[in-house]
Amino acid sequence: MKMKTLMLGGAAFAMTATAAMAEDMTIVSWGGAYSASQKAAYHDPYAAKEGVNIINDESSAEAVAKLRAMSEAGNTTWDVVDVVAADAIRLCDEGLAMEIDADTQLADAPDGTKASVDFGDLLVSECFIPQIVYSTTFGYRKDLVGATAPTSVCSVFDTAAYPGKRSLEKRPINNMEWALMCDGVAKADVYDVLATDEGQSRAFAKLDTIKDDVIWWSAGADTPQLLADGEVIMGSTYNGRLFALIEEQKQNVGMLWDGQVFDLDGWIIPAGLSDERKARALDYVKFATDTQRLADQAKYISYGPARASSAPLVGQHATLGIDMAPHMPTDPNNAKNTLLYNYGFWADYRDDIDAKFQAWLAK
Amino acid sequence: MSNTETVLASDGSSLKQSLARSLRRQKIRALLLIAPLLLFVLLTFIAPIVDMLFRSVENSIVQETLPTTVVELASWDAESGNPPSEAVFEALARDLKVAVASKSHTRLGSRLNYEQTGVSSLFRQTGRQIKKLDLEATPSFKDAFEKMNKRWLEPEVWTVLQAFSGKYTDGYFLAAADLTRGADGIEVVPEDEKIYFKLFLRTLQMSMTITIMCILLGYPIAFLLATLPLRSSNMLMILVLLPFWTSLLVRTSAWKVLLQQQGVINDFLVWAHIVADDNRLELINNVTGTVIAMTHILLPFMILPLFSVMKTIPPTYMRAAKSMGANDFTAFRRVYFPQSIPGIGAGSILVFILSIGYYITPEIVGGTKGVFISNRIAYHISSSLNWGLGAALGAILLVVVLALYWMYDKFVGIDNVKLG
CATH class of the missing domain: 1.10.3720.10 (MetI-like)
Structure with missing residues (x-):
């Protein structure tokens, strides 16, 4: 299609300017403290070792749409992209990410364990190289929740015991699961129930009970801000954001680990790179996801390394000097009641349930 | 009574013609002056909009990914409630073999998932299994597909495939107007999906x-x-x-x-x-x-x-x-x-x-x-x-x-x- 070329040509033209140099490498990530942790743990050591110039692009939130546009324009300017696992699956489905063979293209653990075993179940897509395990969980204002601090995720739905606003993410994922679990559905049955129209109605009915008390967020920084301002008494967000709020900014906020939902974040390499760039990207990814590097990242941010072999190497925070292990979502004390993001289910039901969710919100 | 004699310009041609010529020249000059801007607007504003709007009806992905299946499926009667014939299943197997090589089957799956929940994983799963299928040594393709996923025998997937097999579709516009194509033609979507x-x-x-x-x-x-x-x-x-x-x-x-x-x-x-x-x-x-x-x-x-x-x-x-x-x-x-x-x-x-x-x-x-x-x-x-x-x-x-x-x-x- 000619029009397509015309349209995307303009965008591509603007981007070629940044991708011209051979030893430049564009790595896309989320920005903020997360990018900073990657820079310290991966980019700086790699750049020092190989002498490449790493350019940080903070576009991960729109990575799927942008990669699709770049691929249609026939000019992909990104070399390595950090995405959540659900996006990696979609990119793989769309043929926009290249397949990786973990055993031949990634580093083995120091004791010789194959990468595919070391990552284990976390290799949720052929194109995805897991980097961290993070969780979406709740934080609460210690001074605003009354005498008894919440210990269960169902406190979110208990407006009698915990009156006040709470913040939830403006999407069905996670909220529907929590609603069903707190409506008496066993954890093992959540997705079977959610696959039916009745189950979806049941989840919406549960959410209806707190609808007037919810502030909906769409950026990860919203809930920490709302908690700090006292706008909400509790709210969901990524555990690393809460760690920063509690340990770095010393806010009067507590962690509610119960019912946390694990999710993965990691690398993909866009499909259709030139051989040179592909080799460079693969080399980078192999370096950045080895056992030591993944453990290093946990010095800067409280997300769990995706390799089993990295866990024992997690040490202290680089500037605060506190032990990071108890702040990992995967720590046994924190992981008593957890869910894992169900990629297969949401790939199928996302469009359908999201339409209903948006209609429900607008009601 | 009226003066019918033509008024002549200095070079001998009629004044009217000469006037028209000079006006035309002026217009061309004006057009040339704005040509860069016009071209710029056309390339960076009008063309992308036209291209984007065209996507609202474009639907060639089904035909491109499953060319023979679409042809075979045309004669299938969706009302019957039966799965389509063996020939359709065979065509699907052959089309999918090709599609899997270029990974376009999963793209088609995500496209059709907008219309029917679950098609996405159906195509992804089937794509993985079809790699192992030997086309020449398969006695019944229908059974083979049933073994891969029971949903292939249900008419829902096929109805969607048939309804969206055209090069163009009104499906997106229907969805944008809170409508859907049900069993008896166009109908309003359920209350809980209207938005x-x-x-x-x-x-x-x-x-x-x-x-x-x-x-x-x-x-x-x-x-x-x-x-x-x-x-x-x-x-x-x-x-x-x-x-x-x-x-x-x-x-x-x-x-x-x-x-x-x-x-x-x-x-x-x-x-x-x-x-x-x-x-x-x-x-x-x-x-x-x-x-x-x-x-x-x-x-x-x-x-x-x-x-x-x-x-x-x-x-x-x-x-x-x-x-x-x-x-x-x-x-x-x-x-x-x-x-x-x-x-x-x-x-x-x-x-x-x-x-x-x-x-x-x-x-x-x-x-x-x-x-x-x-x-x-x-x-x-x-x-x-x-x-x-x-x-x-x-x-x-x-x-x-x-x-x-x-x-x-x-x-x-x-x-x-x-x-x-």
């Missing part, structure tokens, strides 16, 4: 409210600007333009700090005992928040055209009216106001059309009740990747705006709009 009509209506209503707010707030300021002495009016003008020099995101976030329940305005009201501490006003994450923030952001677009029109109204007119016995109010109402209407018209069009397409501000301060249709379009473009539906929504929005513009022209007259 787009509501959002379109809300977008228009809120844009109208914002425009009226802008008129109410902007008119006195523009009047002041136009009548104050130059020195103080310049100062005021800078205040009007100041927001333009601040980032949109910063301004919107500032409203958050002001409007939230523990924010500056509520704190002040509680301190002044106007509202109770446990009954703070909800000024943000709802319609109020969007209207306040957007009125503020769009106000300059109302003030500036109003100001430039008011600047051209001679103050002597008001004095003349007063000298003939009109009081201040009558002079304003009968003499000044009618002359400022073209400015209101221009400002209203600007503000209304800008606000219809806004999405960052509603996203940040609108909560759930204060978001626009543009927020859904943005969602479909960048998040759900359903570009077809996003394009259909965009096309409808474009048509609505053009229709409103036409109505405006018919009732108010576009000639009555002045930018100064």
